Amino acid sequence: MARAENIVTSHTVEINAPARVVWEVLIDLDNYHQWNSFCPNIQCGLQIGDEVHMQVLTPDTGETVPVFEYLVACDSEQLLSWEQRPVPENMDAARRDQYIKAIDANRCSYFTTDIFLGLNQDTIMREHGAWVKIGFDQMALDLKRRAEELHASRT
Numbered sequence: 001m002a003r004a005e006n007i008v009t010s011h012t013v014e015i016n017a018p019a020r021v022v023w024e025v026l027i028d029l030d031n032y033h034q035w036n037s038f039c040p041n042i043q044c045g046l047q048i049g050d051e052v053h054m055q056v057l058t059p060d061t062g063e064t065v066p067v068f069e070y071l072v073a074c075d076s077e078q079l080l081s082w083e084q085r086p087v088p089e090n091m092d093a094a095r096r097d098q099y100i101k102a103i104d105a106n107r108c109s110y111f112t113t114d115i116f117l118g119l120n121q122d123t124i125m126r127e128h129g130a131w132v133k134i135g136f137d138q139m140a141l142d143l144k145r146r147a148e149e150l151h152a153s154r155t
Contacts, residue, residue, distance in 0.1 A: 002117055006125045010136035012111040013144045017151035019077040019100045019108040025147050026080050026098060035146035038135035040064075044071055044082075052082045059134040069096070077102070086118050093118035106151075110143055112136050 015022055025035070033040045041055035054067040072095070073081035083095040098112040114132055116124040 002115055003121065006116040006121045006129075008114045008116075008125075008129050008132045008136060010112045010133070010140045012109050013140045014103065014107060014109050015144045015147050016107055017147040018106055019102040021151045022100050022108055022110060022143065022147045023077040023080075025143060025150065026100075027074075035142050036139055037142055038139040046071065046074055048072065048074060056135070058131050059138065060131045069094075073097070091119045092116075092124055093121070094124065110140055112140065 027046060029042045029044060029046075032042050037057065038059075039054050039056050042052065043054075044050050044052040048071055050071045052067075052069040052071050054069070055064045056067050057064050067084070069082040069084045071082050073079050078100055080098045081096060084093055086093045094114055094116050096112065096114045098110070100108055100110050102108045114136070116122075116129070
């Protein structure tokens with residue numbers, strides 16, 4: 001059973017760019033290395049059920065960790081989600097959701113969550129929650145900067 005105390009939530013950032021531009025940045029996986037300091041490498045076909053292979057930089061150690069999940073939501077300009085499923089050799093489970101909400105034609109907000117699930121959820125939160133929060137907050141700021149730069153270059 002999922003528990004509220006095992007959810008990591010980033011700051012909500014207001015972005016001075018349309019939701020479509022933010023979405024464009026989020027799904028341009030080949031260019032994550034140009035702006036995303038938390039997840040500088042990601043590969044996915046962006047079809048529901050596709051494997052998501054990421055390299056995540058742990059802010060506390062600077063170590064890059066491989067992460068393997070599955071795409072579970074890809075709702076244009078609104079929601080991008082993937083999840084880690086338990087397998088016999090690793091019972092860890094989690095779901096990452098990234099939310100975009102249009103404020104008006106040229107502004108939107110963004111935040112992301114990760115809920116740790118399954119048998120190891122308390123341990124995962126205890127051992128990883130703090131650095132995931134730092135990474136998510138930085139990624140939200142990175143996304144804001146990248147989307148605003150991209151939008152400004154087009155207007």
